[in-house]
């Protein structure tokens with residue numbers, strides 16, 4: 001017999017947890033919500049993505065900042081202690097156990113079901129778990145929040161070489177002596193820097209002409225310079241053409257399109273993600289498996305009659321970021337609970353921090369994206385190192401700040417910062433972009449002296465205020 005709930009959520013990552021909790025709390029009496037998870041509550045982000053990667057990067061960033069502080073730099077010239085860094089990483093991922101998340105879910109009155117879930121028709125979900133198969137029905141809605149998995153390109157020998165993906169790259173117990181990284185996006189630059197800081201000889205291989213190509217051009221240039229300065233070999237415009245590692249262990253050889261070869265002890269593949277929709281029963285409700293689930297601005301799957309299927313987080317392919325998945329999930333949960341919602345921040349005000357040193361922080365459109373959308377924009381730029389607040393943090397730490405202004409409305413549609421700790425500068429920009437705060441009003445938002453935020457004042461002056 002089927003177990004009936006008001007809502008069934010498939011996938012207990014950040015998106016699924018937030019959709020479930022928000023739906024459960026959104027009505028009086030509360031809706032009954034089942035949350036189905038096949039591995040660990042908390043999802044990829046908590047154990048094999050955001051949290052461990054940032055835990056691995058943090059000591060190196062603190063060391064970088066200290067090494068730029070006159071008076072302190074001489075005391076911090078030694079190497080990091082890899083054992084302690086890896087131990088800290090293990091603590092930050094709760095030893096790969098989800099007890100605390102389970103406690104939270106119970107506190108939020110969610111009914112946690114363990115197992116692999118598949119849609120088996122409209123409003124029905126079949127769960128295969130250790131205790132057998134269980135059929136769940138949803139009176140109001142099913143939320144798909146199954147996330148994404150790494151994309152492994154068709155490269156001869158790659159699969160057999162058993163390369164690291166984000167799991168190997170964040171959960172490894174040993175520091176490889178030599179590491180080759182394929183890709184030039186966010187995962188590639190963050191994890192290259194993390195493993196280099198722990199002592200690996202790192203070679204990063206990027207097919208395109210620059211790193212981090214989705215951001216303002218200075219972002220890739222400045223991160224590339226920092227990677228090279230830390231001893232990482234960066235190969236741009238280079239592709240791997242085959243991989244050889246007999247038995248999937250030991251030394252791995254990567255053949256490059258240029259003809260040369262690289263030898264390493266580990267190979268990390270960081271070439272993007274694929275939505276987890278191949279094995280979730282999409283075909284039983286008329287959707288195509290294997291592709292992201294396209295959604296409307298209420299996060300309902302397009303093409304499903306009755307509007308009972310929602311999709312939040314990486315699985316819908318809108319923005320592969322934890323905070324944006326959680327944003328969508330809050331809106332989906334509210335909509336299920338009967339509130340009017342519209343998800344618009346995805347398209348115009350998505351913030352992101354890349355936790356390299358220097359950090360990269362961006363929100364909204366780049367200048368090139370704004371021009372492509374046909375906006376009449378003017379961009380202004382200022383050196384982050386030229387404000388007193390940055391100089392006080394240390395010597396030679398500065399990066400670049402850039403605002404993209406929509407000239408017809410005199411509002412900011414995009415902002416990008418590089419430099420020390422600029423991630424914490426970003427929310428001001430997100431408020432300005434999402435709130436469409438007019439420049440003439442921003443002029444009266446006075447940044448404190450001497451902080452890095454004074455770069456806002458200089459940018460507005462550069463614009464002509």
Ligand SMILES: Cc1cc2nc3c(=O)[nH]c(=O)nc-3n(C[C@H](O)[C@H](O)[C@H](O)COP(=O)(O)OP(=O)(O)OC[C@H]3O[C@@H](n4cnc5c(N)ncnc54)[C@H](O)[C@@H]3O)c2cc1C
Pocket residue numbers: 010011012013014015016036037038039040041042043044045046048049050051053054115116117118145146147148166170187276279280312313314315319320321322323324325
């Ligand atoms: C190395 C790395 C670092 C990252 N760092 C950041 C960062 O710093 N900041 C940031 O914002 N984003 C970061 N991201 C992106 C972020 O991890 C994802 O955007 C986020 O995890 C998406 O959340 P989600 O809930 O959609 O999916 P996931 O976190 O993937 O969770 C999906 C859950 O669903 C479960 N599941 C899947 N299929 C089924 C099924 N059929 N039945 C039951 N359960 C199922 C999975 O086991 C998993 O627990 C990073 C990604 C990587 C790879």
Ligand SMILES: NC(=O)c1ccc[n+]([C@@H]2O[C@H](COP(=O)([O-])OP(=O)(O)OC[C@H]3O[C@@H](n4cnc5c(N)ncnc54)[C@H](O)[C@@H]3O)[C@@H](O)[C@H]2O)c1
Pocket residue numbers: 153182183184185186187188190206207208212239270271272273319320321352353354355
């Ligand atoms: N700090 C953060 O916010 C953070 C950190 C890590 C990951 N993430 C998110 O996780 C997602 C996945 O990150 P990612 O770095 O894997 O993906 P990505 O899309 O950022 O980068 C993929 C890289 O792989 C390269 N590539 C793709 N196919 C290739 C091929 N066949 N041959 C050679 N090169 C190829 C691309 O040129 C690109 O450089 C991203 O959306 C990212 O935003 C966010």
